[in-house]
Structures are given as structure tokens and as C-alpha cells.
Amino acid sequence: SQQGEEDPQALSIQEGENATMNCSYKTSINNLQWYRQNSGRGLVHLILIRSNEREKHSGRLRVTLDTSKKSSSLLITASRAADTASYFCATDLNYGGATNKLIFGTGTLLAVQP
């Protein structure tokens, strides 16, 4: 089963604009991760935010986490055509210590028009 749901399912923007994707989940987590996938194959890790963190930055990426609302957002600033991909959030569940699997959401398909 999939715990996370991304919103929107699809997003189309112009190059240079910002893109915001949201993720909601159901159970308590150790951390939440965002991944990018091109052409339905290998996933690339973008950023990991732990349950005790509220915001994290990496280059043009900004991730927020609200554990009280069980939600996260990924902001991509100054988008480029190369950012076109599917974006997934994945939760690492709180098993009281070492965790062992990621539960992925359904993904947001981002299209950046040149």
C-alpha cells in the first residue's frame, strides 16, 4: 500500500517559474525523502528531512515538513527544462529505531516548458 499522496498529480509551468509540490502521509515517520525519476526508471535522491526538522534547503530546492499536519512540500525555484520529471515523496516509518523501507507516494509529474 502507498502511504503518501502527492498533490498535484501533474504540473506544467514555464521555465524560470517556481514549482511547488505537496505530499501528505498517514502515520508517524522517522524521515521524509524526495526523489526525482526520469523516464520511469532509476530514482535520484534529492533531499532528506528528519522528523525533528522543519525546513531544509539544497541548491534550488526547499523542503518543509509539518509533522502535526503530516505533510511536506517541495519547492523548486527558477525551474529549468531539465527539471521535467516525476517527483515522489517517500516516508521512512517510525519503527522505534532502525527503519528499513520507504513508502512512496503516487508522484507529481512536472513539465517545465522552455
Place this chain on the structure above:
Amino acid sequence: GAGVSQTPSNKVTEKGKYVELRCDPISGHTALYWYRQSLGQGPEFLIYFQGTGAADDSGLPNDRFFAVRPEGSVSTLKIQRTERGDSAVYLCASSPDAANEQFFGPGTRLTVL
């Protein structure tokens, strides 16, 4: 350094046949994961190895699926009596330990005719 590799990249088989999918993790990564991704969906967890042992196999859909990691490095996912519903991209990931980011391979696209 080298990333996670998976072979074959594509596998076409007939219903009822046996298949093996191989994963070579990043050297030194003790944690290894298998996921399955159907078209338009996010990856779904299958099994997790810590070292040589399967620490969590709760995602394997039924007893036709089995995976091994005999020496704590390379892993093989084995599917017996394949069914058309097994068609998907099978992804492998490895991690230095169980609580950090996972590094994914390019996947094996399995098609069962």
C-alpha cells in the same frame, strides 16, 4: 564511484516461466532493498536485507517471490511461475545503513507475455 547496477535492463518472458533479476549494490553498503513499480505508480517495497539476512520481507506479494543475498553484497530476486501481473519495473536500492538515503539502480523492466 560506481552506483547500483541491475541486470538485465529488460527481460521478456512467458507466463509460467522462472526469472532471476540481479542487483549489485554500492560497495560497502550493508542495506539493500527491492521495490516494484507499476506504470503510473510509485515504487512499492518488496524486501529489505541488512547484510545477508532478510530483515523485512513483508512486501513480497506471495510465495512465488524470493530473494537472496548470500554474501552480503549482490542480491538476486527470483520469481517462479511468472504471471502477467508481475510485469513491472523492479528497482534495487542500497544504503550505507538503514536510516539514510537510498541509492537506486536503473531498474529491470520485466514483461510477462
